[in-house]
Amino acid sequence: MNGVAYPVPVFDLTPILSVICFLLFTALCVILYLLLSKSESHREVKNAYDKIMASFDELDEQAKLIVKTDLELNKAQEELDRRLSGLNTLQKLARNISMTLDEQEIFKKIDEPLLKKLGFSRSLIATYDEEELLAPKSSINMNTDKLHAALLKLIGDAQFMHALKSGATFSSLNSSQRTRSFLVDLFDMEHFILAPLLTQRGVAGILIVGNRYQAPSVTEGDEEIIAILSSQISQALENSQLFEQVYRSTQVLETRVNERTKELSSALKDVEDISKKKSEFISAVSHELRTPLTSIKGYASILITGKVGDIPDAVKERLGKINTHSDNLVKLINDLLDISRIESGRVEMKTSAHYIKPMLDNIADLLTPQLRDKGVVLRINVPIDTPEIEFDQSQVERVFINLISNAIKFTPSGGSISINAHANWEKKEIMFEVADTGIGIKREDLTRIFDEFFRVDNEINMTVKGTGLGLALAKNIVEAHFGRMWVTSEPGVGTTFHFTLPLKHEAPQDKLKKLKTVSS
Amino acid sequence: MSTHVGIGFSNHFNPEEAFKEAAIAVKTRLNQPSADLVIVTATPEYADAAGLAALHRILKPTRLIGATTSGVIADERVEAKGVSILGVVSDEIFFKTVRTAPLNLAPMQENSFKLARDLMGDHQTAQRQGLVYFIDGIKKNNTPFLRGLQEGLGRIFPIIGGIVCENAELAPGKIFWDTELLTDVAATVLMSGQLTMAIGSAHGWRPLGKPRIITSASGNVIKMIDNKPAVSLYEDYFKDLIPKDLSAGLGNIGLLYPLGLSTDVARRYTIRNPVDILSDGSIVSQGEIREGARVHLMIGDKDACRRSTHEAATMIRDAMFGKTPKILLVLESLARRKILGRSAAQEIHLIKEIVGHTTQVFGLCTFGEIAPPGAIEHTKDTDVQNQSIVLMGIG
Numbered sequence: 001m002n003g004v005a006y007p008v009p010v011f012d013l014t015p016i017l018s019v020i021c022f023l024l025f026t027a028l029c030v031i032l033y034l035l036l037s038k039s040e041s042h043r044e045v046k047n048a049y050d051k052i053m054a055s056f057d058e059l060d061e062q063a064k065l066i067v068k069t070d071l072e073l074n075k076a077q078e079e080l081d082r083r084l085s086g087l088n089t090l091q092k093l094a095r096n097i098s099m100t101l102d103e104q105e106i107f108k109k110i111d112e113p114l115l116k117k118l119g120f121s122r123s124l125i126a127t128y129d130e131e132e133l134l135a136p137k138s139s140i141n142m143n144t145d146k147l148h149a150a151l152l153k154l155i156g157d158a159q160f161m162h163a164l165k166s167g168a169t170f171s172s173l174n175s176s177q178r179t180r181s182f183l184v185d186l187f188d189m190e191h192f193i194l195a196p197l198l199t200q201r202g203v204a205g206i207l208i209v210g211n212r213y214q215a216p217s218v219t220e221g222d223e224e225i226i227a228i229l230s231s232q233i234s235q236a237l238e239n240s241q242l243f244e245q246v247y248r249s250t251q252v253l254e255t256r257v258n259e260r261t262k263e264l265s266s267a268l269k270d271v272e273d274i275s276k277k278k279s280e281f282i283s284a285v286s287h288e289l290r291t292p293l294t295s296i297k298g299y300a301s302i303l304i305t306g307k308v309g310d311i312p313d314a315v316k317e318r319l320g321k322i323n324t325h326s327d328n329l330v331k332l333i334n335d336l337l338d339i340s341r342i343e344s345g346r347v348e349m350k351t352s353a354h355y356i357k358p359m360l361d362n363i364a365d366l367l368t369p370q371l372r373d374k375g376v377v378l379r380i381n382v383p384i385d386t387p388e389i390e391f392d393q394s395q396v397e398r399v400f401i402n403l404i405s406n407a408i409k410f411t412p413s414g415g416s417i418s419i420n421a422h423a424n425w426e427k428k429e430i431m432f433e434v435a436d437t438g439i440g441i442k443r444e445d446l447t448r449i450f451d452e453f454f455r456v457d458n459e460i461n462m463t464v465k466g467t468g469l470g471l472a473l474a475k476n477i478v479e480a481h482f483g484r485m486w487v488t489s490e491p492g493v494g495t496t497f498h499f500t501l502p503l504k505h506e507a508p509q510d511k512l513k514k515l516k517t518v519s520s
Numbered sequence: 521m522s523t524h525v526g527i528g529f530s531n532h533f534n535p536e537e538a539f540k541e542a543a544i545a546v547k548t549r550l551n552q553p554s555a556d557l558v559i560v561t562a563t564p565e566y567a568d569a570a571g572l573a574a575l576h577r578i579l580k581p582t583r584l585i586g587a588t589t590s591g592v593i594a595d596e597r598v599e600a601k602g603v604s605i606l607g608v609v610s611d612e613i614f615f616k617t618v619r620t621a622p623l624n625l626a627p628m629q630e631n632s633f634k635l636a637r638d639l640m641g642d643h644q645t646a647q648r649q650g651l652v653y654f655i656d657g658i659k660k661n662n663t664p665f666l667r668g669l670q671e672g673l674g675r676i677f678p679i680i681g682g683i684v685c686e687n688a689e690l691a692p693g694k695i696f697w698d699t700e701l702l703t704d705v706a707a708t709v710l711m712s713g714q715l716t717m718a719i720g721s722a723h724g725w726r727p728l729g730k731p732r733i734i735t736s737a738s739g740n741v742i743k744m745i746d747n748k749p750a751v752s753l754y755e756d757y758f759k760d761l762i763p764k765d766l767s768a769g770l771g772n773i774g775l776l777y778p779l780g781l782s783t784d785v786a787r788r789y790t791i792r793n794p795v796d797i798l799s800d801g802s803i804v805s806q807g808e809i810r811e812g813a814r815v816h817l818m819i820g821d822k823d824a825c826r827r828s829t830h831e832a833a834t835m836i837r838d839a840m841f842g843k844t845p846k847i848l849l850v851l852e853s854l855a856r857r858k859i860l861g862r863s864a865a866q867e868i869h870l871i872k873e874i875v876g877h878t879t880q881v882f883g884l885c886t887f888g889e890i891a892p893p894g895a896i897e898h899t900k901d902t903d904v905q906n907q908s909i910v911l912m913g914i915g
Contacts, residue, residue: 056730060756063729063817067757067777070819074776074859081861113533 079221082119086225089117093229097236101243106236107138115140118225119216120209122189125233126151127197127205134205143188150186154206157182165203169227170194172210173218183208191217195230199238207233279340286333286340293333297326328467335469339452342476349392349480356421356430357382359393363400367408375413376436378404382421389430389501395477396501402470403434403497410438410460410495429483429500440491449487450475474499523610523715525846525880526550529594531602538603539571543578546607555579555607557615557709560586560696561593561884562603564686567694567701571603576699579607583617585707586696587654587684591857591864591885593850596872598857598864598885606882608847612714613914616641619697619707623657629664629671632706636672639710648712650678650719652849652912653890655706656693657683659795661740662904663808665706666890676899678719680912681706682851683806683888683904711914716843718913719899720835721891723791724828724856725907727780727816729757734781737809741802742779745815749801753779754794757817769796775855778907780818781809788893791818793855793906806888807904820907822863825856829867829909833874835895836913844876845913850883853907857885867909875913 096109107125115123122141126134134151136144155161160179163170171193172180183192192210196203207230210218300322303311311319360380364371371378400419407417415437423430441449441456448454453468455461478485478499485499528545532538546555558581560572567588575581594604608615618638620631639651651673655665662683669679684693695702711717732753736744745753755762758773780789796804836845848871857864868881891910892898 060729064757066728066819067817070821071758071761071776077861084862 079219082219083221083225086118086221089114090225090228090232094232097232098239100236101240103137103237103240103244106233106240110138110140110233112140115209118209118229119211119222121211122187123207123209124187125197125205125207127237128203137205153186164194164196164206167196167198167203169196169223169230171218171223171226173220173223188212193218193223193226195226197230197234197237199234199241204234204237282336282340286337290330290333290337293326293329297323297330300326332467332469335467335473339469339473339476342473342480349395351390351392351481353388353390354393355388356386356432359397360400360419363397363404367401367404370405370408371417374408374411376408376411377416379416379418381418383423386421386423386430387503389503391481391501392477396481399474399477399499400434402474406470406497407434407436407438407495409464411436412438415494423503424500425503427500428503430503431498431500433496433498435494435496437494440493440495441487441489442491446487446489450485523608523612523846524550524552526555526607527595527604527880527882528607529592529597529599529602529604531599535566535568535603536570536574538566539568539574539605540578542603542605543575546605547578550579550607550609552609553580555581555609556583556613557581557606557608557617558584558586559606559709559882560584560603561589561882562586562696563590563592563599563601564588564691564694565601566603569701572696572699572701575605579605581607583615583709584696584698585617585619585654585709587656587682587707587884588686588694588696589684589884589886590686590854591852593852593868593881593883593885595881596865596868598852598868604882604884606847606880610713613711614713616710616712617708618710619695619702620705622704623655623660623665623706624704627664628660628662629668632665632668633672634668635706635708636669639708640672647714648673648677648710649715649717650680650912650914651708651710653679653681653706653708654684654693654695655681656695656703657706659804660806661808662806662888662890663740666902666904670902678717678892678896678899678912679890679902680719680721680849680851680910681890682884682886682910683890684884685854685887716840716845716913716915717896718836718839718845719892719896719911720832720839720913721889721894721905721908721910722828722831722835723789723820723853723905723908724824724826724831725778725780725789725791725818725820726824727789728777728819729817731782731814731816734809734811734813734815737811737813740805740808741798742805742809742815743800743802750803751794751797751801753815753817770794772858775858775907776820778818778855779803779805780816782814782816789816789818790893790903791905791907793888806906818907820856820859822860825860825909826867826870829870830874832909832911833871836875836911839896840875840913840915843915845879845915847914848875848879848881848883849912849914850881851886851889851891851908851910852883853889853909854885854887855907856909871911875911879913 093109093114097106100106100109110123110125115121123139124136124142124147125138126136126147129135134155136147136151139147160182170179170183172184172191175183183194184190187208187210189208189210190213192208194206194208197205197207207226209226300319302308304316304319304323357380360382364378364380367378404417404419411417417434417436420433420435421430439458439460445456449456450471452472455466455468475485478501482502483500485497487495487497489495526546526549528542528549530538530541530545532541546558558575558579560575576584590600592599592602592604594602616639618635620635623631625631651669653669655662666679666681670677673679684695685691686693692703695705695707697705697707732746734742734745735747742750744750751762754770754773754777757777761773763771774794779792779794781792782789790807792805792807792809794803795806798804836848850868850871852867860867871881872879887906889905889908889910890902891905891908892902893905
């Protein structure tokens with residue numbers, strides 16, 4: 001068998017390979033390009049991420065600053081709130097303690113709720129006693145058994161007491177380690193403020209407040225508030241002590257005043273008794289004198305008429321004198337009787353309404369002879385609208401007659417006497433003045449001028465006789481009418497007697513108003 | 521159908537007298553022989569059994585719950601001392617109160633689930649509207665307790681709660697329960713019937729500094745933040761101010777600068793206080809923490825507090841559809857009160873401006889609040905929060 005050779009087809013792979021190679025190369029390039037570009041993008045992303053992280057870190061740093069500021073603000077706010085609350089409490093306390101003047105009450109006002117509001121749980125107030133030792137007056141949540149010993153130890157520390165006397169406030173915040181340990185041990189308070197109670201006389205005691213353990217430490221604000229509190233307590237204590245002193249002084253004074261009042265009352269009563277007895281005596285004596293005097297005067301009158309036989313002229317003259325002296329004596333006795341009656345209230349003023357002008361005109365008529373004899377002019381100045389007033393006419397006439405007679409007596413010839421009257425509606429009285437241009441009264445005599453039996457020592461009185469009862473009687477009559485009498489005088493110029501009588505009627509203008517009201 | 525509400529407050533220095541004064545004020549306002557429900561809030565010095573007995577004699581309450589607090593809210597005032605009593609008499613609102621067994625005796629979730637079932641009891645068919653509770657236990661994880669309640673009552677059931685403590689130093693609070701004063705329990709009141717209820721909550725805190733990631737957490741403990749011990753976040757910001765002995769916690773710093781955990785809800789943060797620091801630097805909070813969550817240091821101020829109050833009150837107003845609530849319960853965070861200081865009462869005025877002046881405002885300061893984040897629509901997200909103001913309007 002012959003073999004047949006078949007031609008084997010031959011394929012040229014080169015172009016295919018070339019294409020593949022090209023494709024591979026292109027893919028490689030693309031991949032390379034992609035890889036390159038992705039790496040670029042990654043770098044960008046990374047950069048951006050880094051930037052963001054950096055921003056976050058920056059943000060965080062700023063946040064830390066904010067936190068720091070915020071913490072400080074919170075702390076300040078807390079402190080402010082505490083202070084405001086403390087001040088509010090303090091203000092209430094100040095009001096409370098200022099309202100009491102009792103020392104014990106002041107201590108009672110500082111109670112536990114108040115202390116808690118101030119942020120403390122324990123307190124002690126101690127003041128110096130008479131032995132110059134600190135004695136506890138009020139304490140809250142303190143071991144009272146140990147207080148005396150602690151206070152003794154405290155005043156035993158000369159260095160501390162020296163600083164305290166200078167007014168220093170001690171606290172667990174500002175004290176030296178030594179003082180701090182000393183006070184912590186004494187009062188069993190880890191956080192404390194101790195302030196002196198300062199008065200004008202120096203340190204009167206101490207106030208200590210604080211907390212034991214695991215409590216917030218005291219602040220400067222607390223120190224200030226406790227310093228104010230101690231000052232308020234000191235002030236209140238001082239006020240209470242002053243009040244005590246004033247109270248005691250008042251008590252002593254009151255006792256003395258009462259004693260003196262009793263003495264004076266007793267003396268007054270004695271005087272009144274004596275005065276009454278005097279009046280009664282004068283009254284009795286006057287009565288007893290008047291009876292025989294009437295007989296003497298009667299007999300003298302009979303003898304003078306010659307009914308019991310002729311009498312010589314010399315006797316007649318002497319009988320006339322007996323008669324005149326008897327008249328004077330009767331007048332004197334009558335005046336004395338009147339004074340004693342008025343003083344003892346046995347004379348009732350028979351008042352009725354009168355116009356003053358007609359009465360004064362009558363008196364002027366009565367006294368005209370004397371005025372003419374003496375060459376003295378009398379002027380009566382009473383306004384037309386002077387109202388009617390209520391008085392006892394016979395008595396008030398005596399007053400005017402007395403005053404005018406006196407004026408005539410002491411006014412030299414050519415002088416004048418004026419009687420003035422004017423109504424004072426506000427005081428509801430009429431004021432009268434009897435003024436002369438006489439010799440006047442010396443200053444030292446003015447105070448005694450209304451005394452009974454007092455007669456001014458002058459030439460006229462030496463020659464003209466008088467009883468010294470006229471002015472006393474006039475004053476008594478005026479006062480019995482609820483009026484007043486006084487005198488003003490200037491030697492060599494003249495004297496004015498003033499007196500008032502009450503006015504019970506309404507003012508003319510008021511009357512007019514009423515009339516208008518009625519008519520309208 | 522009517523509801524009578526009365527609020528009484530007293531800060532008489534004698535606790536028993538204070539209870540009497542406040543109770544008499546409530547009685548006068550209620551003008552009823554007895555009260556269907558009484559809620560008591562009192563500062564620690566007024567946690568007084570004799571006072572509670574006096575209250576019972578005067579108001580004869582059918583049900584009573586309450587808690588001690590560092591601040592009582594009574595109508596126009598926020599007080600650091602005193603006792604405040606809310607009394608309600610109603611034939612349209614029905615109340616049921618139940619308390620837990622001691623919280624330490626059983627797991628929280630089991631305890632609260634049992635409580636929820638007890639609450640449902642005879643209220644199965646009633647128109648249940650909302651639950652309020654007070655719980656003692658500031659350092660516990662409160663999330664399981666809430667989950668147990670939600671398991672029993674339903675995930676979207678409106679719940680608000682207050683974690684109580686007696687002061688800023690975090691002394692545990694006491695719970696008023698009928699005639700007793702208890703610790704380590706929770707007391708609840710379930711409300712049902714024909715009523716309108718609204719919830720509003722807001723916190724007003726704002727994030728500060730850069731965000732960080734919780735890289736390790738377990739339950740209510742944040743172990744690591746950005747792979748560093750959690751406390752390093754505070755050390756970073758506060759350096760020397762952090763106490764050397766961290767066993768007592770961060771103190772005021774934790775209150776004033778809490779943590780903000782960002783949630784799914786846009787621009788909302790759940791606020792958590794660091795209540796404890798563990799020896800490894802972990803931070804303990806009052807609610808559960810999600811690993812991977814973003815965390816911020818938060819900062820607040822008076823204006824932010826007021827804005828959030830405005831926000832919460834507006835939520836109440838909007839949800840009440842023009843009706844003025846008869847009662848407004850307020851759970852106010854202790855830290856917010858600290859920030860507001862003397863102007864704390866202004867918040868109440870602001871709330872009344874928005875909600876209505878006839879509303880009786882009653883509440884307390886709490887150390888943790890349980891509420892939905894925002895208005896009542898978000899009840900499915902109800903969680904443990906801190907530093908918030910929570911309002912519940914009942915009308």
